[in-house]
Amino acid sequence: MKRFRRDLPFEADQIGRFLPWIISFMVFLGLLALAITLSISETINGWNKNMSSHITIQVPSDKASSDDLQKVIRILKSTKGIEKVQLLDNSTKLTLIEPWLGKKTENLSVLLPEVIEVETERNKFDNISVLKIKLREVIPEITIDDHREWLMRLISTSDKIKIISIAILLIIGVISVTSVMFATKTGLAVHTPIINLLHLMGAKDSYIVNQFQLRVLYLAIIGSFLGSVAAIIVLYIFKTIAQDIELSIYSESIVPLNNWLVLITVPLTAIIISVVTTRRVVLRTLARIP
Amino acid sequence: MLHFENVGMRYGIGPEILRDLNFSLGEGSFNFLTGPSGAGKTTLLKLMYLALKPTRGLVHLLGHDIALTPRSELPMIRRQIGVVFQEFRLIPHLSAFDNVALPLRISEESEDIIEKHVKELLVWVGLGNQILAKPSILSGGQQQRVAIARAIITKPRLLLADEPTGNVDDNIALRLMHLFEELNKTGTTVIIATHNQKLIEKLDHPVMELTDGELKILNNNLNRS
Numbered sequence: 001m002k003r004f005r006r007d008l009p010f011e012a013d014q015i016g017r018f019l020p021w022i023i024s025f026m027v028f029l030g031l032l033a034l035a036i037t038l039s040i041s042e043t044i045n046g047w048n049k050n051m052s053s054h055i056t057i058q059v060p061s062d063k064a065s066s067d068d069l070q071k072v073i074r075i076l077k078s079t080k081g082i083e084k085v086q087l088l089d090n091s092t093k094l095t096l097i098e099p100w101l102g103k104k105t106e107n108l109s110v111l112l113p114e115v116i117e118v119e120t121e122r123n124k125f126d127n128i129s130v131l132k133i134k135l136r137e138v139i140p141e142i143t144i145d146d147h148r149e150w151l152m153r154l155i156s157t158s159d160k161i162k163i164i165s166i167a168i169l170l171i172i173g174v175i176s177v178t179s180v181m182f183a184t185k186t187g188l189a190v191h192t193p194i195i196n197l198l199h200l201m202g203a204k205d206s207y208i209v210n211q212f213q214l215r216v217l218y219l220a221i222i223g224s225f226l227g228s229v230a231a232i233i234v235l236y237i238f239k240t241i242a243q244d245i246e247l248s249i250y251s252e253s254i255v256p257l258n259n260w261l262v263l264i265t266v267p268l269t270a271i272i273i274s275v276v277t278t279r280r281v282v283l284r285t286l287a288r289i290p
Numbered sequence: 291m292l293h294f295e296n297v298g299m300r301y302g303i304g305p306e307i308l309r310d311l312n313f314s315l316g317e318g319s320f321n322f323l324t325g326p327s328g329a330g331k332t333t334l335l336k337l338m339y340l341a342l343k344p345t346r347g348l349v350h351l352l353g354h355d356i357a358l359t360p361r362s363e364l365p366m367i368r369r370q371i372g373v374v375f376q377e378f379r380l381i382p383h384l385s386a387f388d389n390v391a392l393p394l395r396i397s398e399e400s401e402d403i404i405e406k407h408v409k410e411l412l413v414w415v416g417l418g419n420q421i422l423a424k425p426s427i428l429s430g431g432q433q434q435r436v437a438i439a440r441a442i443i444t445k446p447r448l449l450l451a452d453e454p455t456g457n458v459d460d461n462i463a464l465r466l467m468h469l470f471e472e473l474n475k476t477g478t479t480v481i482i483a484t485h486n487q488k489l490i491e492k493l494d495h496p497v498m499e500l501t502d503g504e505l506k507i508l509n510n511n512l513n514r515s
Contacts (some may be wrong), residue, residue: 007392009383197379200341202369203396204362289345290361 007198008208010215013190019216022179023223023270024230030266031174031231037165038259044158048151053083055118055128056145061111063141063289067175070115071138076118079131084119113143176270180277188285196289205286212282213275220274224267291448291479292318292338297347299333307333309503311347313480317447320474322490323483325500331483332376334500335450338481339373340364340468352447369397372478374451380425380440386432387421390439395442410442412441415469431458438466449473449480455489461469463489481492 010016057076059069069087076085090095093112130148135142188195195208298312307330315321323331335343339351340356347387349356352367359367372393374420380389387408394404412421415435432456441449449470455463467482467489484490490497498506 007384007388007395008380012383063501194381196341197381198392198396200339200368200373201393202365202367202371202397204365207396235436285363290340290364 006215008191008194008215010187011276013187015187015215016219019180019219019274020223020226021268022183023176023220023274024225024227026172026176026179027224027227027267027270028230028234031170031228031263032234033165033168033172034263034266035231035235035259037162038262040158040161040267042259044151044154046061048053048155053120054147054148055120057116057118057135058143058145059114059116059139060101060141061113064114064139068139072135072142073116074137075134076116077133079127081121081127082118083121084117086117086119111125137211153267173273176273177277180216180274181281182217184278185283185285187212187215188282193288199286199289205283208286209279209282212278216278217271218275220271224270228267291315291319292351293348293350294337295348295350296373297337297349299330299337299342300345306345307503308337308500308505313498313505313507315479318477318479319473320471320480320495321452321482322333322493322495322497323481323500324358324485324487324490324497327485329500331500332452332504334505335373335452335481335483338448339371339450340368349418369444370392370447372444372449374434374437374441374449376452376456378425378437380436382425384426385422385424386417386436389425389436390443393440393444407443408439411443412436415439432461434458435464438469442478445476446493448479449478450483451481452483453485454482455484455486460488464492467493 057072059072064072071089072086076082090112093115096115097112128144128148132144135144198208292315294311295314297308298306299308300306303390311334323334325331332354333342337344338351340351343356352370354363354367356364356367381392384392390412391404391408394407408417409421412418415438417423417432417435417439420428420432421434425436428436438451438454439449451470454466454470461488470480470482471493499508
């Protein structure tokens with residue numbers, strides 16, 4: 001079996017001391033940025049799935065007659081793209097306000113509004129403005145909550161967060177590449193006499209490059225491992241805190257396997273970037289030797 | 291084997307260190323290269339072991355026109371050249387064994403062959419009991435023998451030695467020369483750069499003398515072109 005050759009005294013340089021820490025820090029930041037973005041994105045996607053097809057219509061009980069209410073329901077049912085129209089009964093409305101007022105609401109003196117839950121066909125209903133006008137002609141005080149409106153604002157915010165996150169990841173990538181380039185160039189400078197000697201003995205560039213590559217691969221694996229462990233610990237702490245305060249934006253969503261598969265690309269990318277950068281820097285430097 | 295034609299060499303924009311070198315060395319020849327300090331002996335050797343490219347002229351080495359040889363083919367030519375550097379250039383963190391084994395490992399020889407040949411050679415140069423010693427604990431003479439062993443381990447076609455007797459007394463110097471002569475008998479072309487006139491006089495080999503960057507052939511069977 002071919003032994004792993006290491007003719008260059010890597011212990012003599014400082015790369016081994018600082019490169020794993022830089023890589024671990026970059027992996028840590030990258031994982032946090034990606035995990036938080038994925039979490040927000042996943043939560044908003046969940047809301048989008050559940051709510052984008054719902055409209056809630058409220059009518060103050062003292063402002064509309066039963067006929068007006070039925071007229072509104074007829075308009076809704078005849079509108080294209082509306083799948084289901086449901087006038088909530090009193091017990092359902094009491095259940096909805098239970099989290100705020102508790103279970104003892106039988107003798108409630110407050111007049112609850114009439115609530116109509118409307119389910120629309122996904123992506124087929126887009127005439128909310130026209131509907132609003134029609135309904136207000138019947139009952140001017142009617143309130144129409146289109147969940148999609150604020151959801152769109154949330155999605156737009158989420159998209160901005162994604163862009164910021166991608167920018168952060170790119171910056172982290174650039175810093176990583178620069179750090180590895182600097183470390184490799186330092187290593188090349190420190191080991192120049194031995195590199196020249198190997199070169200004069202007939203070593204091909206690949207013989208020298210492989211030694212640098214294996215060294216950086218080893219350091220990058222250590223750095224990525226440390227950064228990943230630190231990030232997992234911090235994400236776990238975040239998750240525990242989020243669960244304690246029932247913070248829905250930072251939900252269970254970082255746990256599913258598909259997200260972990262995305263997150264694992266961060267340390268893998270860090271390792272690949274390190275090795276490829278090293279290879280390119282060493283090859284370019286060696287190409288200058290005649 | 292080695293042919294220089296109108297070769298000139300300068301560093302940067304400085305004056306020419308070597309001027310109009312024209313000579314040919316045949317396969318299996320043994321030659322001394324001498325001249326005062328600063329005459330350009332080391333630069334000439336560097337041109338021969340391809341550490342430098344001439345600023346003008348043609349260098350033909352081991353059947354290749356070096357100017358026309360692609361960079362990717364130069365390692366294979368370098369592997370046929372053994373060099374004993376003036377300052378030895380041993381790798382400090384490697385043992386005597388690993389230093390000598392280096393050219394074989396670069397040539398991707400198997401570890402079994404490396405083990406056998408390196409041990410034999412280290413015994414032959416009198417370092418059989420220092421196989422695992424690092425250069426730092428070896429004497430100057432022992433380091434020199436490691437450097438020589440490293441230069442000849444691949445049985446090179448061309449052996450270049452830059453002041454190989456600089457750090458040893460006359461007796462050891464003569465023994466080293468006999469070692470090079472032994473190697474020369476097996477077909478290796480040998481070029482020894484030295485100041486040691488006594489040694490040159492004791493051994494009957496052609497002498498190339500460099501003075502102020504110009505080469506003179508003193509007594510020889512060299513073919514001057």
